[in-house]
Amino acid sequence: MVKFSDFGLSTELEKALSNMGFEEPTPIQAQSLPIALAGADMIGQAQTGTGKTTAFGVPMLEKVTKEDGIQGLVLAPTRELAVQVAEELNRIGQVKGIRTLPIYGGQDIGRQIRALKNRPQIIAATPGRLIDHIERRTIRLNNIKSVVLDEADEMLNMGFIEDIERILGEIEHERQTLLFSATMPRRIQTLAEKFMNDPQIVRVKAKELTVKNIEQSYIEVHEKQKFDVLCSLLDIQSPELAIVFGRTKKRVDEVVEGLIKRGYSAEGIHGDIPQAKRDQVIRRFKDQTIDIMVATDVAARGLDISGVSHVYNFDIPQDPESYVHRIGRTGRAGNKGLAVTFVSPREIDHLKIIENVTKTKMKKEPVPTFKDVVAGNQRVTINRLMNTIDKNDYDEYKRIAESLLEDTDSVTVLAAALKLLTKDPDVTPVKITAVEPLRSKKPKNRDGRNRSRFGDRPRSGGRDRKGGGRDYKGRERRRVKNNKGRD
Numbered sequence: 001m002v003k004f005s006d007f008g009l010s011t012e013l014e015k016a017l018s019n020m021g022f023e024e025p026t027p028i029q030a031q032s033l034p035i036a037l038a039g040a041d042m043i044g045q046a047q048t049g050t051g052k053t054t055a056f057g058v059p060m061l062e063k064v065t066k067e068d069g070i071q072g073l074v075l076a077p078t079r080e081l082a083v084q085v086a087e088e089l090n091r092i093g094q095v096k097g098i099r100t101l102p103i104y105g106g107q108d109i110g111r112q113i114r115a116l117k118n119r120p121q122i123i124a125a126t127p128g129r130l131i132d133h134i135e136r137r138t139i140r141l142n143n144i145k146s147v148v149l150d151e152a153d154e155m156l157n158m159g160f161i162e163d164i165e166r167i168l169g170e171i172e173h174e175r176q177t178l179l180f181s182a183t184m185p186r187r188i189q190t191l192a193e194k195f196m197n198d199p200q201i202v203r204v205k206a207k208e209l210t211v212k213n214i215e216q217s218y219i220e221v222h223e224k225q226k227f228d229v230l231c232s233l234l235d236i237q238s239p240e241l242a243i244v245f246g247r248t249k250k251r252v253d254e255v256v257e258g259l260i261k262r263g264y265s266a267e268g269i270h271g272d273i274p275q276a277k278r279d280q281v282i283r284r285f286k287d288q289t290i291d292i293m294v295a296t297d298v299a300a301r302g303l304d305i306s307g308v309s310h311v312y313n314f315d316i317p318q319d320p321e322s323y324v325h326r327i328g329r330t331g332r333a334g335n336k337g338l339a340v341t342f343v344s345p346r347e348i349d350h351l352k353i354i355e356n357v358t359k360t361k362m363k364k365e366p367v368p369t370f371k372d373v374v375a376g377n378q379r380v381t382i383n384r385l386m387n388t389i390d391k392n393d394y395d396e397y398k399r400i401a402e403s404l405l406e407d408t409d410s411v412t413v414l415a416a417a418l419k420l421l422t423k424d425p426d427v428t429p430v431k432i433t434a435v436e437p438l439r440s441k442k443p444k445n446r447d448g449r450n451r452s453r454f455g456d457r458p459r460s461g462g463r464d465r466k467g468g469g470r471d472y473k474g475r476e477r478r479r480v481k482n483n484k485g486r487d
C-alpha cells in the first residue's frame, strides 16, 4: 500500500495531511506526487471527487517558501472553485505558514488589494480578475515558480484561452506547469504543447469516466411533467443535500420559485446572480440551512460539498463532459451518490451519446406514481419517528399518551398521529416555461460555436459565468466587444 510518507514530503505537510484525516493517497495522488514533486510538467486526469486538488496542491506547497512573495498560481474556471481551492490549500499549507488568497470577479477589488498586502504566497484565481490585477499592477507574477490549470478543458470551453495565454505570457521564465481535470478532450493537447514543457501524462485507469459509487438513472419525461416528477423524487428519495441542474438561468429561477412555493428549502445559483448572493447560497447549502441548490453549469465543476447525496439533471446536459462533472458533485471521496437525469422523448439519442462517451449505462426508471410519493412521505415520517424514539427525550408526553390510550386503542392513536405527521403530496400549481428539447448532434463541435441554437445559451462559448457587469470596466467592455465575457 502506498503511503504519504513514501514521497519524502516535509514533516509539516505530512502532518497536515494526516490532520485532515487523509490516511492514504488516492490513486491520482499516488501516481502524480512523485512526478510533480520532482518538478516535471504534468497532465493529470482522474475521476471526479478523487482528490486532484491535493494532488497538485501538495507539490505547489512544497515548492513555495514563506518569503519571496507570490510563487504559486492556480487558475480555475469559476469563482466558487477559486474560493474552494484556496480554502483547501490554506488548510494544508497552514502548518508551513503558507497563505493562499482567492482572487475572483464580482468581489470588491479594493478588498482584494488590501488582502494582497498580507503577502500571500499562492493565488487561486479566475482568469479575468487576475488580468485586472495584472493591469493595475496589484499582482506581479515575476516570482511564480508553479502554475496549475484546474479544470483546464472548461477554461477552454468558456473561451478563456486568450486570457490564459496572456497570463502565462507574463510568466515566461522557468516554471512548473500542471494541468488537471476529470475530462480531457483532445483540444487540451494544443494547450499543452503550447504552454507546457514535455508534460508527463498521468491517467488513472478506469473503464468509465464516472465513478462507480454514483448510481445513475434516467427518467423519460415530457417537458411539462418535469417539475412534478422532480418534486415526487425529492419526496420519495428525501436527499440529504441535492443539486438540481437546469439548462438556463431563467430555468433555474423558475425551478427555485416553484420549489419554494411547494414548501422546499431551495436557492439558485447562476451567472446573473450577484457574487455576494452566490457566496451566501453556497454557504447556506454547505451548512444545510437549505437542502436544495438549483444551478446552471456554473456549479458543475470541481465543487466539493459534503452531504450532496443526489444530483438531478432537470435538463439533460449539453455534452458528455458536462454530464460527468455535474453528477460528480455527488459520490465524492468514496461516498455513495445518486444521479437522475430527465430526458424528454426526443432527447433519447442525446442520452445515448452521453452513455457512449462516458462508457456508462443509466438505468431507466419509471415516472413515479402518486402512490410512490405517498409511500415515500410515509417512510420519511417513520424515520423521523424512529429517530425520536432513539433520542429518548419524550418523558413529558408519556402521561398524555397513557391518558389517550384509556379511551382509544393504540393502533388508532398511532395511525392518526402518523397521518398528522405525514406530508401530503403538494400540488400547488407551478408553471415552468417550456424549453425546446436538446437536439442530438455529433459531439465533435465542442468549441461552443453552435451552442446558441440550444436553449437561450449565449453565443460563443458563453456558458453562463458572466461577471455580472461588476468587473473592472475596461475589461468588461472589451470582453463584450469580443463577445465572450465571463468573469
Ligand SMILES: Nc1ncnc2c1ncn2[C@@H]1O[C@H](COP(=O)(O)OP(=O)(O)OP(=O)(O)O)[C@@H](O)[C@H]1O
Binding pocket: 021, 022, 023, 024, 025, 026, 029, 046, 047, 048, 049, 050, 051, 052, 053, 054, 181, 182, 301, 302, 303, 304, 328, 332, 333
Ligand atoms: N487522500 C485522501 N483521503 C481521503 N480524502 C481525500 C484524500 N484526498 C482528497 N480527499 C477529499 O476528497 C474530496 C474530493 O477531493 P477534490 O475536490 O480534490 O476532488 P477532485 O478530484 O478535484 O474532483 P473534481 O473532478 O470534481 O474537481 C475532498 O473532500 C478532499 O478533502
Ligand SMILES: [Mg+2]
Binding pocket: 052, 053, 150, 302
Ligand atoms: Mg477538482
